[in-house]
Amino acid sequence: MPDLSYVRSEMLPERAPPASQVGIVGWARANLFNGIGNSILTVLSLVFLWYVLAAILPWVFAPTWSKGSLNECREVFAADGGHGAACWGVIRERWVQLMFGFYPEAERWRPVLAFGLLFVALIPVLFNMISRRMNWVLLLVVLGLAGVYLGGVLGIIVGLALLGAAAFVGFKAFTTSKEDRAAEIASGVKRLPNPLFFSALYPFIAPWLLWGGTIWMPVGAALGFVISVLAYRSLLPFVGNLAGLIIAVVAALVWWLLLTAPFAGGLHTIIPIGLEPVESRDFGGFMLSITIGVVAIACSLPIGIVLALGRQSDLLIVKALCVGFIEFIRGVPLITLLFVASTLLNIFMPPGTNFDIILRVLIMVTLFAAAYMAEVVRGGLAALPKGQYEAADALGLDYWKAQRLIIMPQALKISIPGIVSTFIGVFKDTTLVSIIGLLDPLGLTNAIRADQNWNGIVWELYGFIALMFFIFCFLMSRYSMYLERRLRTDHR
Amino acid sequence: MTTITDPKQGQFRLSMLLYDSRYRAITIQIIALIGFLTLIGWLLSNTAQNLAVLSKEPSFSFMFEPSGYDINQRLLDYDSQDTHLRASLIGLLNTLLVAAMGCVAATIIGVIIGVLRLSPNWIVSRLTAVYVEGFRNVPLLLWIVFTMAILIETLPRPSAFRKGEASMSLWDTVAMTNRGIYIPEPLFSRSLGDMHLLGASALRFDVSLDLLALLAVVIAGFLTSILIKRRADIIQEATGLRPRTWHLRLGVVMLPFLLVLTILGFHLGYPELKGFNFRGGIHLRNSLIALWVALSLYTGAFVAEIVRAGILAVSTGQTEAASALGLRPKRTMSLVVLPQALRVIIPPLISQYLNLTKNSSLAIAVGYMDITGTLGGITMNQTGRELEAVLLLMLVYLAISLTISAVMNWYNQSVTLRER
Structure with a gap:
């Protein structure tokens, strides 16, 4: 029998991987120093980063928040050793102006409330993770805070009541589980109305809050839609679909163009409820940018979809009109369209009309955004496999049903990145209104830099505005990524 | 048994225009056309009435009147006695100048950043991501005004150079002042002179014969270089060995060029x-530099994303197939990856060039006299001819856009995959 000197009878315990392969060292070796070229790049980047941070950080953290002019800041720097730093006093002194422009001080709660309500109105549109009740709680909280802020006995009582109601509903929402709630609804407890109801009302509330005037004007505008729907529903049994639609549109137009103004004026003399009117020329700052951006974004998507469908359509004349419009708008810079808004749009209107500059700008920016949107949506339509169109036809759906149920949901999903980057582009392009003399944040910088106290200020002011725009636009692009993930239906 | 009968022919009722799909398309189109024409007619009649009230009948004769304003940054000769037409031409050339400079710089920045963003190096890809996100999410107009303000407020005054507080950069050749940047200019001591074209009309321009000579020599050099390459190709086809040609090709281009430079007496002023x-x-004025820098950095961020997407669009299978065929990495890049990536990159790249050209109209915010600043700015304000000026301005930009789109369509057709 051969003599086996050594046979292992049990497995060795696993050894830890070498220190150079795991942890920070391993990560750095894999990602930063894998090869000579990469190591050089890493070192160069680190040196660059060091220089930038060493320049920026001491600059940012300067004790100049309370200073009232650039000269006072310079005195601080001189006492501090002579190196320059940020003079944040300009932001402290002017940030209200950068937010609201020359909006009257006593009325500034209105844009703030409009902005808060905008969030409440947007949440059910943008996210589906928040429950119906929480949405109403949010609305009550915003309104309650506004009441308390406005003060006065009535304001505080109403505000506190609203906050209390919010707390009550919120508490109930937290304490009842999903199953209990489902059982309650099954047993006949009424559900709260859909929060989209408020989102639909918001377009009438916001302009009233911002521009003021009688409350009967937005009510009249909203009544136009009600009249249109009523006309359509009541006429549908007698005339066909298409004729009903045409009559509904005509009824709404007649109401808006001819009857709304006397309606609002008449009611206002009987029941005068209204807010102090604010002139468009007092609008400014980020409030103006957001107003123009939100309106242009909200209106350009539906118009863009219609234009894209027109461009894809078989109807030759409709197609030619849409192509002509889209290519014309996309071929000229926005600034020329803003020149049209500022100088020519009044010439195009019947003699004697003089409509608001912000409204004129809104029209042109919306048309501009719609043309770009149309191209994005067309890309989505073209990317959809032909089988989808054929399947819709095979199911016997008519054109609009096929578009609504099969084509558009998929085409819009495909074009989400393009749509959101168009949104971001529109929001950035609102700065161009400073060239035609509106006081958006960039328009205000000229006045601030011309001020004797702040003559020579650059980095703080523009840096602050850039940061604000960055936050808005970056959030929008992150949202598009979230939406893409949420709507993803392919197999992973 | 049921039978299906066609509706009887020849019974045309009016309601069929709405409810019969054979006629409905025509009805809708005619309604759309009538609506469109009514809108146009309404706008035109309003415009005519309003202009009659203002007693400004549309006319383009103002373009031939003396402009009466100066343009400091210009490529052709011009003074305030010249017509508005010439001022617009100077503006158009300025637009094209900054657009061309911007396109070149944005491409260079974009390609470098786009490639670096794909780098496996974590810190490099993060830094480039910060650059891209930072520039894409902040308005271009802000960058332009910001750059302008930085140039004006932080660079030294010319008087600081006299007192010795500031000095010229790059071995005393470039002066960076708050009135602009001065760079050396090419001069020729034995110059051939200029050629004056189109006499004294508004479109007159001078061509430097020195420049023409240099251009001719360089083009001839490149053509010869292509011939050398063709010959090398033929030899390679025949024998399988490729002769070394790079020194010959470089020499054919460079030597005549240097020779002509010497003959003309080239030196720097x-x-x-x-x-x-x-x-x-x-003298590069601040407005030009601010516009150029901001446009290039902003568009460069978009180009970087396009380049990144283009490279990612080529599947790794292609690279692997190329190595399986025995191609070296350099040839894989030039023969397999790049041609496919370029097919994806070039169309959006051209549309970025188009965007850059349209965005150059923001020049008006910093006072650079491009076509918007001349025709849409001072000319419009001085003559009060808003309708005509804006119309001409739009036509000029439309012409530029349509030209660029035509180039893009031509390219797209030439690279379309021909499927069997």
Whole structure:
């Protein structure tokens, strides 16, 4: 029998991987120093980063928040050793102006409330993770805070009541589980109305809050839609679909163009409820940018979809009109369209009309955004496999049903990145209104830099505005990524 | 048994225009056309009435009147006695100048950043991501005004150079002042002179014969270089061995060029401090530099994303197939990856060039006299001819856009995959 000197009878315990392969060292070796070229790049980047941070950080953290002019800041720097730093006093002194422009001080709660309500109105549109009740709680909280802020006995009582109601509903929402709630609804407890109801009302509330005037004007505008729907529903049994639609549109137009103004004026003399009117020329700052951006974004998507469908359509004349419009708008810079808004749009209107500059700008920016949107949506339509169109036809759906149920949901999903980057582009392009003399944040910088106290200020002011725009636009692009993930239906 | 009968022919009722799909398309189109024409007619009649009230009948004769304003940054000769037409031409050339400079710089920045963003190096890809996100999410107009303000507020005055508080950069050849940047200009001591074209009309322009000579020599050099390459190709086809040609090709281009430069007496004219300002050299005004820098950095961020997407669009299978065929990495890149990536990159790249050209109209915010600043700015304000000026301005931009789109369509057709 051969003599086996050594046979292992049990497995060795696993050894830890070498220190150079795991942890920070391993990560750095894999990602930063894998090869000579990469190591050089890493070192160069680190040196660059060091220089930038060493320049920026001491600059940012300067004790100049309370200073009232650039000269006072310079005195601080001189006492501090002579190196320059940020003079944040300009932001402290002017940030209200950068937010609201020359909006009257006593009325500034209105844009703030409009902005808060905008969030409440947007949440059910943008996210589906928040429950119906929480949405109403949010609305009550915003309104309650506004009441308390406005003060006065009535304001505080109403505000506190609203906050209390919010707390009550919120508490109930937290304490009842999903199953209990489902059982309650099954047993006949009424559900709260859909929060989209408020989102639909918001377009009438916001302009009233911002521009003021009688409350009967937005009510009249909203009544136009009600009249249109009523006309359509009541006429549908007698005339066909298409004729009903045409009559509904005509009824709404007649109401808006001819009857709304006397309606609002008449009611206002009987029941005068209204807010102090604010002139468009007092609008400014980020409030103006957001107003123009939100309106242009909200209106350009539906118009863009219609234009894209027109461009894809078989109807030759409709197609030619849409192509002509889209290519014309996309071929000229926005600034020329803003020149049209500022100088020519009044010439195009019947003699004697003089409509608001912000409204004129809104029209042109919306048309501009719609043309770009149309191209994005067309890309989505073209990317959809032909089988989808054929399947819709095979199911016997008519054109609009096929578009609504099969084509558009998929085409819009495909074009989400393009749509959101168009949104971001529109929001950035609102700065161009400073060239035609509106006081958006960039328009205000000229006045601030011309001020004797702040003559020579650059980095703080523009840096602050850039940061604000960055936050808005970056959030929008992150949202598009979230939406893409949420709507993803392919197999992973 | 049921039978299906066609509706009887020849019974046309009016309601069929709405409810019969054979006629409905025509009805809708005619309604759309009538609506469109009514809208146009309404706008035109309003415009005519309003202009009659203002007693400004549309006319383009103002373009031939003396402009009466100066343009400081210009490529052709011009003074305030010249017509508005010439002022617009100068503006158009300025637009094209900054657009061309911007396209070149944005491409270079974009390609470098786009490639670096794909780098496996974590810190490099993060830094480039910060650059891209930072520039894409902040308005271009802000960057332009910001750059302008930085140039004006932080660069030294010319007087600081006299007192010795500031000095010229790059071995005393470039002066960076808050009135602009002065760079050396190319001069020819044995110059051939200029050629004056189109006499004294508004479109007159001069062509430097020196430049023409240099251009001719360079083009001839490139053509010869292509011939050398063809010959090398033929030899390679025949024998399988490729002769070494790079030194020959470089020499054919460079030697005649250097020779002509010497014959013409090429030297550089440096800017010098005289009196209160710099003289000599080429004066790049702040407005041009701010516009150029901001446009290039902003568009560069978009180009970087396009380049990144283009490279990612080529599947790794292609690279692997190329190595399986035995191609070296350099040839894989030039023969397999790049041609496919370029097919994806070039169309959006051209549309970025188009965007850059349209965005150059923001020049008006910093006072650079491009076509928007001349025709849409001072000319419009001085003559009060808003309708005509804006119309002409739009036509000019439309012409530029349509030209670029035509180039893009031509390219797209030439690279479309021909499927069997």
